[in-house]
Amino acid sequence: xxxxxxxxxxxxxxxxxxxxxxxxxxxxxxxxxxxxxxxxxxxxxxxxxxxxxxxxxxxxxxxxxxxxxxxxxxxxxxxxxxxxxxxxxxxxxxxxxxxxxxxxxxxxxxxxxxxxxxxxxxxxxxxxxxxxxxxxxxxxxxxxxxxxxxxxxxxxxxxxxxxxxxxxxxxxxxxxxxxxxxxxxxxxxxxxxxxxxxxxxxxxxxxxxxxxxxxxxxxxxxxxxxxxxxxxxxxxxxxxxxxxxxxxxxxxxxxxxxxxxxxxxxxxxxxxxxxxxxxxxxxxxxxxxxxxxxxxxxxxxxx
Numbered sequence: 001x002x003x004x005x006x007x008x009x010x011x012x013x014x015x016x017x018x019x020x021x022x023x024x025x026x027x028x029x030x031x032x033x034x035x036x037x038x039x040x041x042x043x044x045x046x047x048x049x050x051x052x053x054x055x056x057x058x059x060x061x062x063x064x065x066x067x068x069x070x071x072x073x074x075x076x077x078x079x080x081x082x083x084x085x086x087x088x089x090x091x092x093x094x095x096x097x098x099x100x101x102x103x104x105x106x107x108x109x110x111x112x113x114x115x116x117x118x119x120x121x122x123x124x125x126x127x128x129x130x131x132x133x134x135x136x137x138x139x140x141x142x143x144x145x146x147x148x149x150x151x152x153x154x155x156x157x158x159x160x161x162x163x164x165x166x167x168x169x170x171x172x173x174x175x176x177x178x179x180x181x182x183x184x185x186x187x188x189x190x191x192x193x194x195x196x197x198x199x200x201x202x203x204x205x206x207x208x209x210x211x212x213x214x215x216x217x218x219x220x221x222x223x224x225x226x227x228x229x230x231x232x233x234x235x236x237x238x239x240x241x242x243x244x245x246x247x248x249x250x251x252x253x254x255x256x257x258x259x260x261x262x263x264x265x266x267x268x269x270x271x272x273x274x275x276x277x278x279x280x281x282x283x284x285x286x287x288x289x290x291x292x293x294x295x296x297x298x299x300x301x302x303x
Contacts, residue, residue, distance in 0.1 A: 004160040007138040009033035027055040029073040056082040060089030074103035075117035096153030106278035107162040118264035132215035134191035139168035147173035163192040176221035182206040185232040185297040186225045200289035219251035231257040
Protein backbone atom coordinates (compact mmCIF):
# COMPACT_ATOMS: atom_id res chain seq x y z
CA UNK A 1 0.00 0.00 0.00
CA UNK A 2 1.27 3.46 -0.82
CA UNK A 3 1.59 6.13 1.86
CA UNK A 4 -0.60 9.21 2.20
CA UNK A 5 2.27 11.34 0.97
CA UNK A 6 2.74 9.17 -2.12
CA UNK A 7 -0.98 9.36 -2.78
CA UNK A 8 -0.81 13.14 -2.43
CA UNK A 9 1.81 13.25 -5.20
CA UNK A 10 -0.14 11.02 -7.57
CA UNK A 11 -3.58 12.57 -7.10
CA UNK A 12 -2.27 16.14 -7.20
CA UNK A 13 -0.20 15.48 -10.31
CA UNK A 14 -3.33 14.18 -12.06
CA UNK A 15 -5.35 17.16 -10.86
CA UNK A 16 -2.75 19.53 -12.30
CA UNK A 17 -3.41 17.95 -15.70
CA UNK A 18 -7.17 18.28 -15.31
CA UNK A 19 -7.62 21.62 -13.52
CA UNK A 20 -5.80 24.65 -14.97
CA UNK A 21 -6.64 26.62 -11.83
CA UNK A 22 -4.55 24.37 -9.56
CA UNK A 23 -0.96 25.32 -8.65
CA UNK A 24 1.53 23.58 -6.36
CA UNK A 25 4.06 25.45 -4.21
CA UNK A 26 6.90 23.49 -2.57
CA UNK A 27 9.91 24.20 -0.38
CA UNK A 28 12.20 21.35 -1.51
CA UNK A 29 10.27 18.74 0.48
CA UNK A 30 8.63 16.18 -1.89
CA UNK A 31 10.01 18.04 -4.91
CA UNK A 32 11.41 14.84 -6.45
CA UNK A 33 7.91 13.38 -6.61
CA UNK A 34 6.60 16.41 -8.48
CA UNK A 35 9.37 16.64 -11.10
CA UNK A 36 7.27 14.98 -13.85
CA UNK A 37 4.38 17.35 -13.12
CA UNK A 38 6.75 20.32 -13.10
CA UNK A 39 8.03 19.39 -16.54
CA UNK A 40 4.45 19.36 -17.82
CA UNK A 41 3.36 22.50 -15.93
CA UNK A 42 6.46 24.61 -15.19
CA UNK A 43 4.28 27.68 -14.52
CA UNK A 44 2.12 25.88 -11.94
CA UNK A 45 4.63 23.79 -9.97
CA UNK A 46 6.88 26.19 -8.08
CA UNK A 47 9.79 25.27 -5.78
CA UNK A 48 10.86 28.23 -3.62
CA UNK A 49 13.72 26.39 -1.88
CA UNK A 50 14.08 26.17 1.89
CA UNK A 51 12.15 29.40 2.50
CA UNK A 52 8.99 28.56 4.39
CA UNK A 53 7.74 32.11 4.90
CA UNK A 54 8.13 32.68 1.17
CA UNK A 55 6.34 29.37 0.54
CA UNK A 56 3.18 30.71 2.21
CA UNK A 57 3.59 34.17 0.70
CA UNK A 58 3.80 32.76 -2.84
CA UNK A 59 0.74 30.62 -2.17
CA UNK A 60 -1.22 33.63 -0.99
CA UNK A 61 -0.04 35.63 -3.99
CA UNK A 62 -1.11 32.93 -6.44
CA UNK A 63 -4.52 32.87 -4.76
CA UNK A 64 -4.86 36.61 -5.42
CA UNK A 65 -4.43 35.91 -9.15
CA UNK A 66 -7.34 33.45 -9.11
CA UNK A 67 -5.39 30.21 -8.84
CA UNK A 68 -6.08 27.49 -6.26
CA UNK A 69 -2.69 27.06 -4.51
CA UNK A 70 -1.67 23.75 -2.93
CA UNK A 71 1.13 24.52 -0.48
CA UNK A 72 3.16 21.64 0.95
CA UNK A 73 5.98 20.81 3.36
CA UNK A 74 6.41 19.24 6.81
CA UNK A 75 3.80 20.41 9.31
CA UNK A 76 6.34 22.21 11.50
CA UNK A 77 7.49 24.27 8.50
CA UNK A 78 4.01 24.73 7.01
CA UNK A 79 2.05 25.94 10.05
CA UNK A 80 4.40 26.75 12.92
CA UNK A 81 7.40 28.47 11.32
CA UNK A 82 5.47 30.71 8.87
CA UNK A 83 2.41 31.20 11.06
CA UNK A 84 2.40 34.98 10.61
CA UNK A 85 2.24 34.50 6.84
CA UNK A 86 -0.62 31.98 7.20
CA UNK A 87 -2.47 34.51 9.36
CA UNK A 88 -1.89 37.44 7.01
CA UNK A 89 -1.43 36.09 3.48
CA UNK A 90 -4.48 33.85 3.66
CA UNK A 91 -6.60 35.03 6.59
CA UNK A 92 -6.12 38.82 6.48
CA UNK A 93 -6.06 38.98 2.67
CA UNK A 94 -9.20 36.86 2.47
CA UNK A 95 -7.67 34.35 0.08
CA UNK A 96 -8.11 30.59 -0.03
CA UNK A 97 -5.78 27.68 -0.55
CA UNK A 98 -4.93 24.15 0.51
CA UNK A 99 -2.11 23.54 3.00
CA UNK A 100 -0.98 19.91 2.84
CA UNK A 101 1.41 18.77 5.55
CA UNK A 102 3.58 15.72 6.15
CA UNK A 103 5.52 14.73 9.25
CA UNK A 104 2.91 15.58 11.85
CA UNK A 105 3.46 14.92 15.53
CA UNK A 106 5.91 12.00 15.66
CA UNK A 107 6.07 10.49 12.16
CA UNK A 108 9.80 11.01 11.75
CA UNK A 109 11.40 10.95 15.22
CA UNK A 110 14.89 10.84 13.70
CA UNK A 111 14.30 14.39 12.47
CA UNK A 112 14.14 15.58 16.06
CA UNK A 113 11.79 18.08 17.64
CA UNK A 114 12.26 20.57 14.79
CA UNK A 115 10.34 18.15 12.55
CA UNK A 116 7.44 17.56 14.94
CA UNK A 117 4.32 19.73 15.09
CA UNK A 118 1.83 18.38 17.63
CA UNK A 119 0.42 21.90 18.04
CA UNK A 120 -0.45 22.56 14.38
CA UNK A 121 -4.23 22.08 14.58
CA UNK A 122 -4.43 23.98 17.88
CA UNK A 123 -2.51 26.85 16.27
CA UNK A 124 -4.87 26.97 13.29
CA UNK A 125 -7.74 27.07 15.78
CA UNK A 126 -6.65 30.61 16.64
CA UNK A 127 -7.62 31.65 13.11
CA UNK A 128 -11.06 31.87 11.54
CA UNK A 129 -12.53 29.76 8.79
CA UNK A 130 -10.10 26.86 8.35
CA UNK A 131 -11.38 23.43 7.40
CA UNK A 132 -9.11 20.69 8.80
CA UNK A 133 -8.98 17.16 7.36
CA UNK A 134 -7.07 14.38 9.16
CA UNK A 135 -7.34 11.28 6.94
CA UNK A 136 -6.69 7.87 8.44
CA UNK A 137 -5.82 5.99 5.23
CA UNK A 138 -4.33 6.86 1.80
CA UNK A 139 -7.72 6.29 0.11
CA UNK A 140 -9.26 8.79 2.52
CA UNK A 141 -6.40 11.20 1.85
CA UNK A 142 -7.18 11.06 -1.87
CA UNK A 143 -10.89 11.68 -1.31
CA UNK A 144 -10.28 14.57 1.08
CA UNK A 145 -7.62 16.14 -1.14
CA UNK A 146 -10.03 16.08 -4.07
CA UNK A 147 -12.69 17.59 -1.83
CA UNK A 148 -10.26 20.34 -0.79
CA UNK A 149 -9.15 21.12 -4.35
CA UNK A 150 -12.77 21.55 -5.42
CA UNK A 151 -13.73 23.67 -2.40
CA UNK A 152 -13.94 27.00 -4.21
CA UNK A 153 -11.76 29.53 -2.40
CA UNK A 154 -11.98 27.99 1.07
CA UNK A 155 -9.01 27.71 3.42
CA UNK A 156 -8.24 24.02 3.98
CA UNK A 157 -5.56 22.17 5.95
CA UNK A 158 -4.96 18.48 5.10
CA UNK A 159 -2.83 16.73 7.72
CA UNK A 160 -1.16 13.65 6.21
CA UNK A 161 0.55 11.00 8.33
CA UNK A 162 2.82 7.98 8.04
CA UNK A 163 0.46 6.20 10.40
CA UNK A 164 -2.53 4.57 8.72
CA UNK A 165 -5.53 2.48 9.65
CA UNK A 166 -5.69 -0.95 8.02
CA UNK A 167 -8.77 -0.16 5.94
CA UNK A 168 -10.32 3.06 4.60
CA UNK A 169 -13.70 4.45 5.62
CA UNK A 170 -16.15 6.40 3.51
CA UNK A 171 -15.42 10.11 3.97
CA UNK A 172 -17.12 13.21 2.61
CA UNK A 173 -15.24 16.01 4.34
CA UNK A 174 -18.30 16.97 6.36
CA UNK A 175 -19.19 14.66 9.23
CA UNK A 176 -18.20 12.06 11.79
CA UNK A 177 -19.40 8.49 11.22
CA UNK A 178 -20.55 5.94 13.78
CA UNK A 179 -18.35 2.83 13.83
CA UNK A 180 -19.75 1.22 16.99
CA UNK A 181 -22.69 1.96 19.26
CA UNK A 182 -22.76 1.62 23.07
CA UNK A 183 -24.27 3.17 26.17
CA UNK A 184 -21.38 3.71 28.58
CA UNK A 185 -19.83 6.70 26.81
CA UNK A 186 -18.53 8.06 23.52
CA UNK A 187 -15.02 7.90 22.08
CA UNK A 188 -14.15 10.12 19.11
CA UNK A 189 -11.23 8.69 17.13
CA UNK A 190 -9.50 11.16 14.82
CA UNK A 191 -7.93 9.96 11.59
CA UNK A 192 -5.13 7.39 12.08
CA UNK A 193 -6.14 6.85 15.72
CA UNK A 194 -9.16 4.73 14.74
CA UNK A 195 -7.56 1.27 14.68
CA UNK A 196 -5.91 1.80 18.06
CA UNK A 197 -9.18 3.08 19.53
CA UNK A 198 -11.11 0.07 18.18
CA UNK A 199 -8.52 -2.29 19.67
CA UNK A 200 -8.56 -0.44 22.99
CA UNK A 201 -12.36 -0.50 23.26
CA UNK A 202 -12.97 -4.03 21.99
CA UNK A 203 -15.78 -5.58 24.02
CA UNK A 204 -16.65 -2.33 25.80
CA UNK A 205 -20.16 -0.85 25.74
CA UNK A 206 -19.00 2.33 24.03
CA UNK A 207 -19.95 4.36 20.99
CA UNK A 208 -17.01 5.02 18.69
CA UNK A 209 -17.25 7.95 16.28
CA UNK A 210 -14.72 8.35 13.48
CA UNK A 211 -13.57 11.88 12.65
CA UNK A 212 -11.52 12.31 9.45
CA UNK A 213 -12.55 15.98 9.36
CA UNK A 214 -12.25 17.84 12.68
CA UNK A 215 -12.95 21.43 11.63
CA UNK A 216 -15.71 22.25 11.41
CA UNK A 217 -16.41 20.02 14.41
CA UNK A 218 -19.45 17.78 13.89
CA UNK A 219 -21.54 19.00 16.83
CA UNK A 220 -24.64 17.13 15.68
CA UNK A 221 -22.94 13.73 15.59
CA UNK A 222 -21.60 14.14 19.13
CA UNK A 223 -24.98 15.32 20.42
CA UNK A 224 -26.74 12.32 18.85
CA UNK A 225 -24.20 9.90 20.31
CA UNK A 226 -24.40 11.39 23.80
CA UNK A 227 -28.20 11.32 23.69
CA UNK A 228 -27.99 7.53 23.41
CA UNK A 229 -25.25 6.98 26.00
CA UNK A 230 -23.64 8.32 29.17
CA UNK A 231 -22.68 12.01 28.77
CA UNK A 232 -18.94 11.31 28.83
CA UNK A 233 -16.78 11.91 25.75
CA UNK A 234 -13.17 10.91 25.14
CA UNK A 235 -11.34 12.59 22.25
CA UNK A 236 -8.39 10.63 20.83
CA UNK A 237 -6.34 12.89 18.52
CA UNK A 238 -2.93 12.35 16.87
CA UNK A 239 -1.79 15.84 17.89
CA UNK A 240 -1.80 17.94 21.06
CA UNK A 241 -4.02 16.43 23.75
CA UNK A 242 -7.19 18.43 24.32
CA UNK A 243 -7.10 20.27 20.98
CA UNK A 244 -10.80 19.62 20.36
CA UNK A 245 -11.95 19.69 24.00
CA UNK A 246 -13.41 23.19 23.71
CA UNK A 247 -15.25 22.25 20.51
CA UNK A 248 -16.75 19.16 22.19
CA UNK A 249 -17.69 21.20 25.25
CA UNK A 250 -19.42 23.78 23.09
CA UNK A 251 -21.34 21.06 21.24
CA UNK A 252 -22.62 19.72 24.56
CA UNK A 253 -23.21 23.03 26.33
CA UNK A 254 -26.91 22.20 26.66
CA UNK A 255 -26.35 19.08 28.82
CA UNK A 256 -24.16 18.20 31.83
CA UNK A 257 -21.19 16.27 30.48
CA UNK A 258 -17.55 15.32 30.94
CA UNK A 259 -14.83 15.52 28.28
CA UNK A 260 -11.35 14.03 28.31
CA UNK A 261 -8.78 14.82 25.62
CA UNK A 262 -6.13 12.20 24.83
CA UNK A 263 -3.33 12.96 22.43
CA UNK A 264 0.28 14.05 22.29
CA UNK A 265 1.59 15.37 25.59
CA UNK A 266 3.23 18.75 26.02
CA UNK A 267 6.48 17.34 27.40
CA UNK A 268 9.15 16.87 24.73
CA UNK A 269 10.34 13.30 24.24
CA UNK A 270 14.07 13.71 23.78
CA UNK A 271 14.93 10.21 22.56
CA UNK A 272 14.46 9.69 18.85
CA UNK A 273 12.98 6.19 18.98
CA UNK A 274 10.39 5.04 16.45
CA UNK A 275 6.88 6.21 15.63
CA UNK A 276 5.50 3.21 17.53
CA UNK A 277 7.60 4.07 20.58
CA UNK A 278 6.33 7.66 20.51
CA UNK A 279 2.74 6.40 20.29
CA UNK A 280 3.29 4.22 23.34
CA UNK A 281 5.08 6.98 25.26
CA UNK A 282 2.11 9.30 24.71
CA UNK A 283 -0.33 6.55 25.72
CA UNK A 284 -1.82 6.35 22.23
CA UNK A 285 -1.19 2.65 21.65
CA UNK A 286 -4.09 0.26 22.39
CA UNK A 287 -2.86 -0.64 25.88
CA UNK A 288 -2.36 2.99 26.92
CA UNK A 289 -5.69 4.06 25.46
CA UNK A 290 -7.56 1.20 27.12
CA UNK A 291 -6.18 2.09 30.54
CA UNK A 292 -6.95 5.80 30.29
CA UNK A 293 -10.37 5.43 28.63
CA UNK A 294 -11.48 2.90 31.25
CA UNK A 295 -10.21 5.08 34.09
CA UNK A 296 -12.13 8.10 32.80
CA UNK A 297 -15.36 6.29 32.03
CA UNK A 298 -15.38 4.00 35.09
CA UNK A 299 -17.70 6.24 37.20
CA UNK A 300 -20.29 6.29 34.41
CA UNK A 301 -19.87 2.62 33.52
CA UNK A 302 -20.44 1.71 37.16
CA UNK A 303 -23.96 3.11 36.95
